[in-house]
Amino acid sequence: MVEPVAIIGVGMHPWGKWGRNFVEYGVAAIRDALADARIEHTDVQFIAGADTMRNGYPGYVAGATFAQAMGWTGIPVTSAYGACASGVMAIEAARQRILAGLCDVALVVGADTTPKGFLAPAKGERGNDPDWLRFRLLGATNPTYFGLYARRRMDLFGDTEEDFAQIKIKNARNGLNNPNARFRKEYTAEEVAASPMVADPLRLLHICATSDGGAAVILASMEWAKAHGHTNPARISGVSTVTPTFPNVVIDMPNFSTDSAAGLPVAPRSFKEAIGDAAYAQAGIGPDDIDVAEVYDLSSALELDWYEDLGFCAPGDAHKLLRDGHTHMDGRLPVNPSGGLACFGEAVPAQAIAQVCELTWQVRGEATGRQVEGAKTGISANQGLFGHGSSVIVTRP
Amino acid sequence: MGKTRLPAVEDWFTIDDEPRLIGTRCTQSGTYFFPPEHTMSRAPGFADSTLERVELSRTGTVWSYTNAGYKPPDPYIPVSDPFEPFVIAAVHLEAEQMVILGQCVAGVTVDDISVGTPMELVLETLYEDDDNEFVVWKWKPIATATPATGSENN
Numbered sequence: 044m045v046e047p048v049a050i051i052g053v054g055m056h057p058w059g060k061w062g063r064n065f066v067e068y069g070v071a072a073i074r075d076a077l078a079d080a081r082i083e084h085t086d087v088q089f090i091a092g093a094d095t096m097r098n099g100y101p102g103y104v105a106g107a108t109f110a111q112a113m114g115w116t117g118i119p120v121t122s123a124y125g126a127c128a129s130g131v132m133a134i135e136a137a138r139q140r141i142l143a144g145l146c147d148v149a150l151v152v153g154a155d156t157t158p159k160g161f162l163a164p165a166k167g168e169r170g171n172d173p174d175w176l177r178f179r180l181l182g183a184t185n186p187t188y189f190g191l192y193a194r195r196r197m198d199l200f201g202d203t204e205e206d207f208a209q210i211k212i213k214n215a216r217n218g219l220n221n222p223n224a225r226f227r228k229e230y231t232a233e234e235v236a237a238s239p240m241v242a243d244p245l246r247l248l249h250i251c252a253t254s255d256g257g258a259a260v261i262l263a264s265m266e267w268a269k270a271h272g273h274t275n276p277a278r279i280s281g282v283s284t285v286t287p288t289f290p291n292v293v294i295d296m297p298n299f300s301t302d303s304a305a306g307l308p309v310a311p312r313s314f315k316e317a318i319g320d321a322a323y324a325q326a327g328i329g330p331d332d333i334d335v336a337e338v339y340d341l342s343s344a345l346e347l348d349w350y351e352d353l354g355f356c357a358p359g360d361a362h363k364l365l366r367d368g369h370t371h372m373d374g375r376l377p378v379n380p381s382g383g384l385a386c387f388g389e390a391v392p393a394q395a396i397a398q399v400c401e402l403t404w405q406v407r408g409e410a411t412g413r414q415v416e417g418a419k420t421g422i423s424a425n426q427g428l429f430g431h432g433s434s435v436i437v438t439r440p
Numbered sequence: 441m442g443k444t445r446l447p448a449v450e451d452w453f454t455i456d457d458e459p460r461l462i463g464t465r466c467t468q469s470g471t472y473f474f475p476p477e478h479t480m481s482r483a484p485g486f487a488d489s490t491l492e493r494v495e496l497s498r499t500g501t502v503w504s505y506t507n508a509g510y511k512p513p514d515p516y517i518p519v520s521d522p523f524e525p526f527v528i529a530a531v532h533l534e535a536e537q538m539v540i541l542g543q544c545v546a547g548v549t550v551d552d553i554s555v556g557t558p559m560e561l562v563l564e565t566l567y568e569d570d571d572n573e574f575v576v577w578k579w580k581p582i583a584t585a586t587p588a589t590g591s592e593n594n
Contacts, residue, residue, distance in 0.1 A: 168515075173475075179515040182516045183541060190507070191504040191505065194504045198555035241510055242508065243505075289482065290483075290537075294503075300541065304537035306472075306483060
C-alpha cells in the first residue's frame, strides 16, 4: 500500500465549444479549486500542468503557462503529456513531490481548446510518425480503433448495438443535472440508432465529441491538510500510470499492428487490466470495494470493456451488468455518474483530472443531482494512445 | 495510363503478384515486427539479438473490422468525391502471432466479413498524382472461403 495524499480542492470550467484561449479555462478551474481548498495561490508550492498539443507552445509547457497566468511565485513546475492520460501523469508528478516530502501543497491543472471533428495528427510530411502514417496509409481515425473493439465484442460476447445505445442513454441521463457537462439532453434508442454511422458498428451518438474545458485539483500531504482545517478530506489512495507489457496482443492506437506473440509468452493480464490492477494494489483494495467509477467512454462500447478490465465482472459479461442495471445510478456500482464523455466530450489534458474532480465530489457527498448514495471509494480509468495507462482511486472513510 | 507504380511507403511490402508485408524478426526470441524494426529488437531482454528481414504470411483471419463512414482528416488523401466509405480489417497472422491493420479492397462492405473470415494480402492504389500511382497493402476476403455468416448490422 502507498500512503494517501489529500485532495483539498477541486474545480472545473464547464465543458463546451467556447472557442476561447485554453488558459482561461484552466485559470477558472484553478480559482475554483483554490476557493474550494480555502487557500491562496501563494500557498501553492508546486504546479503540474497537463499539456495540450493543439494550442501552440503555451500548451506544451502547461505548468509554466499556468504559473505565469496565476502570477509567478518562483515555485517549481512540471508539464506532462500522455495523450488522454496526461492529467493523471500530472497528478502523479504532484503526488510524488508530496510523498517525497519536497512540498506540502501542489496544484494540478489541465485545459484544452479543441478543433471541430476528428482529432488529427500534427501537420507536415512525417513519414516516421505512426500517428501520421495511420491516417495517410489506412485512413484510420481514433473511432476506427473504437469500432474494432466494439465489433469484436459483438462477435465474441454477443453485445448488441442496443447495448451500446443503452450506455449512451444511461450516461446522458446521468449528466442531465451536471453543471459542468456540455451535452445535457436525454436520448432514446431510436435517436441513437438513427444517427449516422462513423465506424461500424459505432454511430455518431456512440462516439464522444471533442470539447473545450479545464479542470484542477489541489493536493496536499495528509498532515498539512489536517493541520489546515481539512479534517476528513477526500484522498488519492492509488495512481496508475502503467504501460503495456511486451507482447501486447491487443491493437492499440495509433499502431499498425500488435506485438508478435510468436517468441515470448503473453502476460496473464492485458494492458487495460493491468491499469486497474496497479491502482488497486496501491490502495490495498479490489473491485468489490468500489462504490462508483468514472471510466473513459470514448465510445459507448468502450465503457463495457472497462467493466471487465477493472474487474467488475468476468470478461464477456459486461453487457449483463448493464442489462441488469448494476451500473445505473440506482444500481450497486454506478458508472459515469457525471455523464462521462457522452455528456462532456473530451478535453484531452483536462479529462483525467475532471474524473478525479467528480470522484472527489462523489465521496464528499457533494455531487448534487447525480450523487451515488454513500459513496466512499471511487475509481477512474482511461487510456492514452501510445501506451499510457491512467487510473486513480479516490477514497474518503 | 503509363503511370509509374510506386509504394505509398518504402520497404513495408513487396510489389509483385503475390505481395507480402516486409517485417523483421528477432532471431533470438523469435518475435516478429511490423512495420519492420531496424534499430533494436523490442523484445525485452533481447537487445543484442539480430534483426533479420522477413516476408510475413500473406493470409490470415479477421480479428475484427470496422469502416470509415466519414472522410478521415488530412493527411488521408481522398480518392473519391463524394467520399465513399471503406472497410478496415485487423487480420491475425497465425505464424507471426500478430494482428495487422489494413484497408479492405474496394467493394468489400462490413456485411462481407466477420471475425474469423480468411483474408489475403493484395496491393491496390491508395492515391495518384499526375505521374504516379501509389499502392498500399489491402486485405481481401479469400474467394474460395465459406461465405461470411452473421454479423448483420442490426
